Amino acid sequence: xxxxxxxxxxxxxxxxxxxxxxxxxxxxxxxxxxxxxxxxxxxxxxxxxxxxxxxxxxxxxxxxxxxxxxxxxxxxxxxxxxxxxxxxxxxxxxxxxxxxxxxxxxxxxxxxxxxxxxxxxxxxxxxxxxxxxxxxxxxxxxxxxxxxxxxxxxxxxxxxxxxxxxxxxxxxxxxxxxxxxxxxxxxxxxxxxxxxxxxxxxxxxxxxxxxxxxxxxxxxxxxxxxxxxxxxxxxxxxxxxxxxxxxxxxxxxxxxxxxxxxxxxxxxx
Amino acid sequence: xxxxxxxxxxxxxxxxxxxxxxxxxxxxxxxxxxxxxxxxxxxxxxxxxxxxxxxxxxxxxxxxxxxxxxxxxxxxxxxxxxxxxxxxxxxxxxxxxxxxxxxxxxxxxxxxxxxxxxxxxxxxxxxxxxxxxxxxxxxxxxxxxxxxxxxxxxxxxxxxxxxxxxxxxxxxxxxxxxxxxxxxxxxxxxxxxxxxxxxxxxxxxxxxxxxxxxxxxxxxxxxxxxxxxxxxxxxxxxxxxxxxxxxxxxxxxxxxxxxxxxxxxxxxxxxxxxxxxxxxxxxxxxxxxxxxxxxxxxxxxxxxxxxxxxxxxxxxxxxxxxxxxxxxxxxxxxxxxxxxxxxxxxxxxxxxxxxxxxxxxxxxxxxxxxxxxxxxxxxxxxxxxxxxxxxxxxx
Numbered sequence: 188x189x190x191x192x193x194x195x196x197x198x199x200x201x202x203x204x205x206x207x208x209x210x211x212x213x214x215x216x217x218x219x220x221x222x223x224x225x226x227x228x229x230x231x232x233x234x235x236x237x238x239x240x241x242x243x244x245x246x247x248x249x250x251x252x253x254x255x256x257x258x259x260x261x262x263x264x265x266x267x268x269x270x271x272x273x274x275x276x277x278x279x280x281x282x283x284x285x286x287x288x289x290x291x292x293x294x295x296x297x298x299x300x301x302x303x304x305x306x307x308x309x310x311x312x313x314x315x316x317x318x319x320x321x322x323x324x325x326x327x328x329x330x331x332x333x334x335x336x337x338x339x340x341x342x343x344x345x346x347x348x349x350x351x352x353x354x355x356x357x358x359x360x361x362x363x364x365x366x367x368x369x370x371x372x373x374x375x376x377x378x379x380x381x382x383x384x385x386x387x388x389x390x391x392x393x394x395x396x397x398x399x400x401x402x403x404x405x406x407x408x409x410x411x412x413x414x415x416x417x418x419x420x421x422x423x424x425x426x427x428x429x430x431x432x433x434x435x436x437x438x439x440x441x442x443x444x445x446x447x448x449x450x451x452x453x454x455x456x
Numbered sequence: 457x458x459x460x461x462x463x464x465x466x467x468x469x470x471x472x473x474x475x476x477x478x479x480x481x482x483x484x485x486x487x488x489x490x491x492x493x494x495x496x497x498x499x500x501x502x503x504x505x506x507x508x509x510x511x512x513x514x515x516x517x518x519x520x521x522x523x524x525x526x527x528x529x530x531x532x533x534x535x536x537x538x539x540x541x542x543x544x545x546x547x548x549x550x551x552x553x554x555x556x557x558x559x560x561x562x563x564x565x566x567x568x569x570x571x572x573x574x575x576x577x578x579x580x581x582x583x584x585x586x587x588x589x590x591x592x593x594x595x596x597x598x599x600x601x602x603x604x605x606x607x608x609x610x611x612x613x614x615x616x617x618x619x620x621x622x623x624x625x626x627x628x629x630x631x632x633x634x635x636x637x638x639x640x641x642x643x644x645x646x647x648x649x650x651x652x653x654x655x656x657x658x659x660x661x662x663x664x665x666x667x668x669x670x671x672x673x674x675x676x677x678x679x680x681x682x683x684x685x686x687x688x689x690x691x692x693x694x695x696x697x698x699x700x701x702x703x704x705x706x707x708x709x710x711x712x713x714x715x716x717x718x719x720x721x722x723x724x725x726x727x728x729x730x731x732x733x734x735x736x737x738x739x740x741x742x743x744x745x746x747x748x749x750x751x752x753x754x755x756x757x758x759x760x761x762x763x764x765x766x767x768x769x770x771x772x773x774x775x776x777x778x779x780x781x782x783x784x785x786x787x788x789x790x791x792x793x794x795x796x797x798x799x800x801x802x803x804x805x806x807x808x809x810x811x812x813x814x815x816x817x818x819x820x821x822x823x824x825x826x827x828x829x830x831x832x833x834x835x836x837x838x839x840x841x842x843x844x845x846x847x848x849x850x851x
Contacts, residue, residue: 252479294740298754345481371640
């Protein structure tokens, strides 16, 4: 990688700094769902609808952090033949237009060797990597590989995270701090947990990188609430994945929802 | 003979295996569990309650039985550690009692567990009834079909049985579903994992609670024969009865330790449950690194065994380490061989073993060489009758 090129970490910082919205809008989509080609079109629709960063999920057989909707989408994607090569092609196509962060479970990162996996990801132009089952203190070789390649290894904090862990995670966070809004797996909630503002405040107090709130955010109102609470980014996943599964034209349906979310995050004029 | 006590290690890692590969949400709960177990295992009140229940409720110590006709057939003494005589019919009660008592100390009033064959689910539901705890058991819908009597037992005991429809609908998916429940309800819920798998501290915790099998058997063998067994044999799915038995003998270097996995339709086919025997590259499953059945990209693949308890694509991390260091050896027995042993042991000894256990018995009976064998008879086979009789009709 040329030293003249911005690293993934730098491109993410730039994306958060230049959203033009109250918070960065970060749609999640499952690569390969319903097909690889369609997931690329969904990603493009997200970009056109005002997304600032895309979180691209890698379908996995045993996704422990995901609720039923994303789990089922991953199962469909695998059955339709999605594999790492195909997922990374989607990442490459999107990464030329928007910062892409890959969400991938630990076993798939370790299976080909951590260095090989991370270098392959870096070559797509992606900016970062989220490993939802690699908590602080586990798998130091993943962090080392990301640092070597300029990728942000995005850490997660949860409402249950202790102050000591929060401090350690926040100190080492790269790209952004993925703040889990609820105790639970991914999925839509009718209302945000009352404590989510508290979690955002604690996350912001422990780190210098932007704080993005995710898990359970589905509507423009909830996105606005997250921004009100001080979140620098808002991650919306299950709502969009559900739309991709239900709509006749998944890209149009997801694009429409992302537009609404973007409007919810618009600055008051 | 008593529950684990004193300054034993509580390992997070076994060589390169083990660890805590879980969502951040669970990390504080794992730390809390570890702290609670460190305190409980040195607390005379906890140990007295556990020992009392193991004895009066569970029926311990279980007998060590010199199998008359199996020994005659093999031409050497074969001793069976009769865990099938535990209340609920398997070794699973040892762990369930210890963990549910621990959960109660921790102030958790809801218990969840996964189950394959149903033995761990029944044991957990039983202890929850005894201690007045709410109980939810996750079980793959293929297993609720194969093990119908155990589903009925759990429901009779007041547990809710949640069938899991994902994937192959067996133990792997049930475990994933239980972990997701725990991620969501970690505040009031304790997850009673049923084997020596999962994130630390579970592999060490479950081993410590199952070690009573090996500690009793070792003392009983010394009393009966005046010497240690030359070979200790146990079946391995996740590996809790094997690890509980092996743990007491690991320091006795002259004692050979044999773990018997499920070869299913053959370890040269994809349809088996023998990740330790096959020895492919390690992987991460259900929170720890160990021997795992996976494809080249790291997707976990489906295991297969006629026995629901061995139908699991992983194994405990300490087993992987014992294999690598050469302290234990892992072998595999096919569905067909296990079924034959199931029938043979029933006829020869008047004992109907669990299909899981039948794997360990099949391997032992197939050995021409040997001196003094100890086999962990981990559970009874009443639950398997429908499956075995069905397979007999098809064959």
